[in-house]
Amino acid sequence: MxxxxxxxxxxxxxxxxxSQKVKQIGKNPNVALAIGNLxxxxxAELSGHPSSHPFFLEEYPGKFPHLGKIYSSTPDDLLIxxxxxxxxFYKFTGRxxxxxxxxxxKRAYRIELN
Structure with missing residues (x-):
């Protein structure tokens, strides 16, 4: 999570x-993120401390106000x-x-699954 x-x-x-996540990405940057049918x-790229990335510092507290600046101020944090x-995206359209x-x-297509 x-x-x-x-x-x-x-x-x-x-x-x-x-973290184990950072160790694994260091060995193999190919990752898969999954939620539901997506x-x-x-x-993935290990990108230094979150405080070095202005976009992250600006957007993260807005999306996660309960976490606020906690993570960006923790010295052992790493931005990925x-x-x-x-x-x-897996779905059912009759099949x-x-x-x-x-x-x-820049290619989009559908695969019918049996």
């Missing part, structure tokens, strides 16, 4: 720099920026299917 903000399709979140495959490569958006290829 994470609290994130978006800049367009780009996803930003912070976590402790010693899956986002992205390339995930840039989507492929977005998939199961998957709508796919390939960001880099």
């Amino acid at each position: 994470m609290c994130h903000i978006n800049d367009g399709l780009t996803i930003m979140f912070s976590t402790n720099k010693n 899956k986002i495959e992205a390339a 920026i995930a840039k989507p490569i492929k977005i998939s 199961p299917c998957e709508d796919v958006l390939e960001i880099e290829n």
Whole structure:
């Protein structure tokens, strides 16, 4: 679970720099984020302390006022920026299917699932 903000399709979140998540991203920047029927495959980048990113500092407290500036003021926090490569949405339109958006290829299509 994470609290994130978006800049367009780009996803930003912070976590402790010693977390398992950071160790895994350091070894392999290819990540998948999933919620419900939505899956986002992205390339993640470890981007330094959240206080070094003005957009994050401005937008995060507005979306998460209960967290406010807690995370951006914690010295062990690290900002992660995930840039989507492929977005998939599973749905049922009389038959199961998957709508796919390939960001880099600027391609959208539907796959019928059996």
